[in-house]
Amino acid sequence: NAGVTQTPKFRILKIGQSMTLQCAQDMNHNYMYWYRQDPGMGLKLIYYSVGAGITDKGEVPNGYNVSRSTTEDFPLRLELAAPSQTSVYFCASSGWGSSYEQYFGPGTRLTVT
């Protein structure tokens, strides 16, 4: 099992550019999550999904979009990148929802300049 994988590991974007952060899991988990981690701020939930075809907003969804067409994949789309989106992005999955532990990917470090 690879667990949760994320690509790319690092990326530099110019203001106004768009990109998709990829996330995949091979544990057959229904629940998947996207977080951002800013220095000294802990993790904030951007979007989450309780199964293929179902997504919902988290605490900080503005400027992002997601889709979930398969159980395995949960890509995060950044449209019109802004410096405020400079952060480390973590994808996570869980087999049984928020009552159970989440397993995290290695993260994507994004810089917008």
Add this chain to the structure above:
Amino acid sequence: AQKVTQAQTEISVVEKEDVTLDCVYETRDTTYYLFWYKQPPSGELVFLIRRNSFDEQNEISGRYSWNFQKSTSSFNFTITASQVVDSAVYFCALSAPGNQFYFGTGTSLTVIP
């Protein structure tokens, strides 16, 4: 509203000392779950423990122990005989069934050899 407070931003201890990381939470739910995660310098998030609100038994796992007290809304984490490999950022998190995870801002632990 759910909230997790980790008041200790940074802690430094000398190797072999014991150290306790504090976590105070707020929730109106009667059923909820508490978690600790470790984020070593490499950046990944590692799950350490999950505790549900109906189980106040303390737990010990090797040099790690957790003290859950509903009366004070605290879920503290103690490392006994600390080692350099314990140097990391530690996050406490709270969730309730069907709800999101809420992470504290983390405590950065440095163990000095």
